[in-house]
Amino acid sequence: MKIAITTSSFARFSEAPLQLLRQEHIDYVLNPLGRKLTENETIDLLQDCVAVAAGTEPLTARVMDALPGLKVISRCGTGMDNVDMEAARARGIAVRNTPDGPTQAVAELTLGLALDLMRQVSRMDRELRSGVWKKRMGNLLGGKRLGIVGMGRIGRAVADIFTPLGVQVAFNDPVSCCGDYPCMPVEELLGWADILSLHCSMTGGECSLFTAEHLRRMKRGSWVINVARGGLIDEQALYEALADGHLAGAAVDVFGNEPYTGPLSSLDNVILTPHIGSYAKEARIRMETDTIANLIDALRAAGVK
């Protein structure tokens, strides 16, 4: 029995998830490219595999049709936007994820990015290394209003981390309630927030939830953080709002196309990171262990093991 592990950097910090596979006599093949795979690369790697410990590669109906032996998709992560859930259901493929593993890591990154935006740390680091000694005046995080879109696991963790620093939190979420913080319609939240932070899940229908019009509704001089999914925000509109100074700054970890090579890289008031929301050692070890445990569990439930 063979599985594929497509998620990148697997077992870099702990052999435990691989040992779990060996104990169960399951062979595995690792992603040889160390980056997100395309549809065709996924099909090639997953030949003869009954399961995949998946990253964010496209697991579409076409991929599933090319892999009739595939019985389990076990996502090493939270977001399921790369998996065609309907197609998986129709083909009897079990789908799992690791909802709790990345929460703290993404929430802490959000705090780090917010502080960086307030004090322009990355920008001055770049300047100093290029010979420019320039003291830029920053802003306090304390006293700011944080608008959270998507009050799920990560949204709540973010709210709880920012609140003790004197940040006022409000949120929008059509499903999750959270009595500890005020809930606002998204249009109201846009005008209220000093910092807007996206933490909602993305399904196909929600692409470009935030358009140029939404960004214009935000206060002049406000900030945007996107550590959720690139497709949630119109990247060109974000670029324009940052370039003309309507937004003071943005921090972006996720992009419509990854690896990202677009125009946001030319702006000084933007912090860009290469989709590393969950890239804290402790979080990755937990995610990887959960992914393999879920995979074995689902193979058993499917009667394959």
Ligand SMILES: NC(=O)C1=CN([C@@H]2O[C@H](COP(=O)(O)OP(=O)(O)OC[C@H]3O[C@@H](n4cnc5c(N)ncnc54)[C@H](O)[C@@H]3O)[C@@H](O)[C@H]2O)C=CC1
């Ligand atoms: N940058 C990174 O490396 C990572 C990014 N993520 C992203 O963060 C997302 C959220 O993760 P969790 O909090 O664990 O998921 P979750 O499922 O606990 O929460 C997502 C929340 O978003 C809400 N939501 C969905 N559509 C919405 C909309 N249009 N407007 C407002 N709220 C909406 C849902 O009702 C739900 O409460 C994931 O789906 C994933 O895309 C997750 C882990 C790592």
Ligand SMILES: O=C(O)C(=O)COP(=O)(O)O
């Ligand atoms: O958990 C998620 O949704 C993530 O975004 C993790 O992304 P990755 O699989 O680490 O590229």
